[in-house]
Amino acid sequence: MTAGEALSVYLQDQATAFLRSLRLHREASTDAQGAEESLAAARSLRHAARRIGATLHTFRPLLDQEWTEELRPELAWLSGTLAREHAYAARLDRLLGALHRLSTPAPVPAPADAPAVAAGSAAGSRPAGRERWPRPTAPRAGDTRAGQGVKKPAGHLAVGAAKAAALLERQLTLARTRAHSAALQAFGSSRFHAVADTVAVLASEVPLHPARDTDLKPLAAAAEAQLAEAVAALPLLRAGHPYNAEALVHGLAADTAPEAQDAPWLKVRSLLRLHRYAQEVLHGDAPRDPRIGQASQALDLHREAADAATAAAAAARTPRIAPATAYALGVLHADQRHEVEAARFTFQQAWLREAVTAP
Amino acid sequence: MTAGEALSVYLQDQATAFLRSLRLHREASTDAQGAEESLAAARSLRHAARRIGATLHTFRPLLDQEWTEELRPELAWLSGTLAREHAYAARLDRLLGALHRLSTPAPVPAPADAPAVAAGSAAGSRPAGRERWPRPTAPRAGDTRAGQGVKKPAGHLAVGAAKAAALLERQLTLARTRAHSAALQAFGSSRFHAVADTVAVLASEVPLHPARDTDLKPLAAAAEAQLAEAVAALPLLRAGHPYNAEALVHGLAADTAPEAQDAPWLKVRSLLRLHRYAQEVLHGDAPRDPRIGQASQALDLHREAADAATAAAAAARTPRIAPATAYALGVLHADQRHEVEAARFTFQQAWLREAVTAP
Structure with a gap:
């Protein structure tokens, strides 16, 4: 298989996935029970859009330049618009889960290590239990009822936690409702239809650059080198010292x-994503580098927690709160x-441990 | 040297240190410039009182029972009274230092690991800089001036930090002033003079139990066993997972x-202290177990940070704060x-690493 053929197979697969998700999304949207399916379809639509956009970027010398440069910003607009609703929902979930954890009464202390955590992921070792303050599953326009489903345990601190939960729920549900409306509008727009038409063409024929069929590997290697450079600029030595108190400083x-x-x-x-998708083009779904999965998860957590922290700080600037x-x-x-x-x-x-043991 | 002789040497040394500190404290208190010396003398007085009390406890079968049981609570009263002033001062220092760290504007991000922390103590790797919001060095009765020495950087968050600093300074300076008065009163009390008289007798002659001169080692070993039992009851597995989020849950x-x-x-x-002082009786100042120093430091930090956290929570319950x-x-x-x-x-x-390498 030539480089152009391999690239075409990957892009056509992703374009097909994009169109299938779009069809599912349309079907779910006309079905009153389809809220969950609609969210899942939007998720796989974003998933495919991100991969197509990243591939157009990493392997752009092999593709028709003009076509590539028109489609990429449109895909970014689309996945950005669709991502917002999901992000607000996840942020509210995370914040209510944290408030729940922080305001659950302490149990009778167990003797030595009874509530032992599993070895492994430090960030994943939190006690679960995000269910007590559920967010509304289907947001409705104008739905800003405060504190629904929030139990109010006794005590000054717990009252503060319950009020904070109600405030965050009101603010983030409103933001989510707006993002939902914006996503619906986007799906109905001529701008979206133009993207969908272009992806439909891509599913049948990939516009390769007529004069070139160079190897994919140097382009994937360039993406990896950019990632390595960005990782080298991280304060990893400090990050490897637990409780360095850097994030709150x-x-x-x-x-x-x-x-x-x-x-x-x-x-x-971002660069890890580009690298991951470039590896998919070359080697398929199974990652060759075992670091990628764990490292990606950690950085997703990083972003979600950072955004949640910002949302908590923003809520604290609401006028007239207690x-x-x-x-x-x-x-x-x-x-x-x-x-x-x-x-x-x-x-x-994840990054340093596996770097030593990987072949 | 018999057990009784060894015990006498240690107790007489500590009693002498107690009396010397007391003399220094009296001299410093009549000197207008002696605030620092007075604090230092009070510190070494507590230091000696703690060691005498612990030794009376651990080796009580070798000592005159009645005498031991009269002196111990008096020593505990004394060191508790003297400790309070120091504790409030240290707590304020710690909280103002933390607020300073939290509200210093971020510098231009340095490239990879430039502000690298030294390997070793995680808790000790915080950026220093507790000097910008100095606490008053000599507290005066009724001194509750708010926010003196507190610079107010711009911004909503920074204003909150400056106001929090002023509030904590007011509350903890008041508490410290009261503790200072209480300590002065204690030094003038007949109760204190009775303790000092008893320690003066101890400096010349230790009231050993007339019928016994057993070995010191089994008694020291019992103290160590009690420590080991208490350590075994700690959730050390969880504590060894960084970022387990247990302390805030x-x-x-x-x-x-x-x-x-x-x-x-x-x-x-507490048990680690008893063990440490029992080891001093047996082996002198140089610790045989290298874990003791680091572990003690960590637990001192634990207590100070826990008390500081409680003080911050208590300050937040002040009525009518912004x-x-x-x-x-x-x-x-x-x-x-x-x-x-x-x-x-x-x-x-500290505890688990050294346990493996210690002989």
């Missing part, structure tokens, strides 16, 4: 402080920033 | 939640609970 300095220290990690997350609510949001912000730090530690462990 | 549940999970660690801290202040106190509380978790991790590392 400057946390009360200014509203934009965490973003500066998070940026290099988010950059690595001090107990603000206090709970402060604890929650710090808790999520420590999850950010934990994710960096997990990434460092 | 239930942090918003009720005001007394952390105390329950901290209790076994505080118990180990939400921004409460938010900063919430972040601060969570930060200190994470220092508690870091201290447990450090203890676990």
Whole structure:
């Protein structure tokens, strides 16, 4: 198989997946019971759109330039628009789960290591239990009922936690509802139809650059080299020292402080995705580098926790909230920033440990 | 040297140190410039009182029972009274240091590992810089000036941090002033003079039990066994997983939640002290077990951070504070609970690592 053929197979597979997801999404949207299916279809649509966009980027010298440069921003717009609703829902889930964990009454202390955690992922060793404060499964426009489903345990602190949960639920449900409307609008837009038409063409024929059929490997290697360079710029030595308190430092300095220290990690997350998809083009689904899965998971956690911490800080700036609510949001912000730090530690462990043992 | 002789030498040394500290303290108290010397003298007085009390406890079968049981609670009263002033000062120092760290504007991000931390103690790897918000060096009765020396950087979050610092400074300086007065009163009391008289007798003659001169080792071994039992009851497996989020769990549940999970660690801290002082009786100052120093330090940090977290939570319950202040106190509380978790991790590392390599 030539490079052009291999690239065509991958892009056609992803384009087919894109079109199938689109059909499922349309069917689910006309079905009153289809909320879950609709979300799942949107997820696989984003999944395919991301892979097509990344492949157009990494292997652009093999493809028709003009066509590539028109489609890529459109795919980015589409997956960005679809991702927002999911992100708000996940953020609310994470924050309510954390508040639940923080405000559950302490059990009678168990003797030595009875509640022992499994060895392995540090960030994953949290006690589960995100179910007590469920988010509404189907958001409705204008649905801003505060605190529904929130039990209010006794005590000053617990009241603050319950009020914080209600406030976050109100704010993030509203944001999610807006994102949902925006996604529905996008699906009905002529801009979206143009993207879908282009992907439909891609499913049958990939516009390869007429004059070139070079090897895929050097282009995939370039993506990997960019990733390696970005990883080398991370403060991994510090991240490998547990409890270095880096993620929360400057946390009360200014509203934009965490973003500066998070940026290099988010950059690595993007480049890791490009690398992962390039490896899929070359070797199929099974990853050759065992670090990729764990490292990607850690950086996804990093982003989710960082966004959740920002949402908690933003909620604390709501006018006229009670001090107990603000206090709970402060604890929650710090808790999520420590999850950010934990994710960096997990990434460092995954990346360096496997680098030694990998062939 | 018989057991009784060895015990007498240690107790007489400590009694002499006690009396010397007392003399220095009196001299410093009449000197207007002697605030620092007075604190140092009070510290070594506590130091000696703790060691005498612990030795009376561990080796009580070798000593006159009645005499031992009269002196021990008096020594505990004395060192408790003297410790309080120091504890409030240290707590304020720690909390202002943490707020300073949290509200310093972020520098331009340095490239890979430039601000590398030294390998070793995780809990000790924090950026220093507790000097910007100095606490008043000599507390005065009624001195409750708020926020003196506190710079107020711009921004909503930073204002909250500055207000939180002012509030903590006011509350802890007041508590410290009261503790200072209580200590001065104690030094002038007949109860104290009775303790000093008893220690003066101890410096010249130790009231050994007339009928016994058994070996010191079984008694020291019993103290060590009690320590080992308490350590075995600690959730060390969990503590050894970085970022287990245990110290903050239930942090918003009720005001007394952390105390329950901290209790076994505080118990180990007490027993570790008894063990350490028993080892001093047997082997002198140089510790035979290299774990003791690091483990003690970690548990001291544990206690200080736990108390600081409690003080931040208590300050947040002050009526009529601004939400921004409460938010900063919430972040601060969570930060200190994470220092508690870091201290447990450090203890676990120190205790288990050295147990393998020690002879």
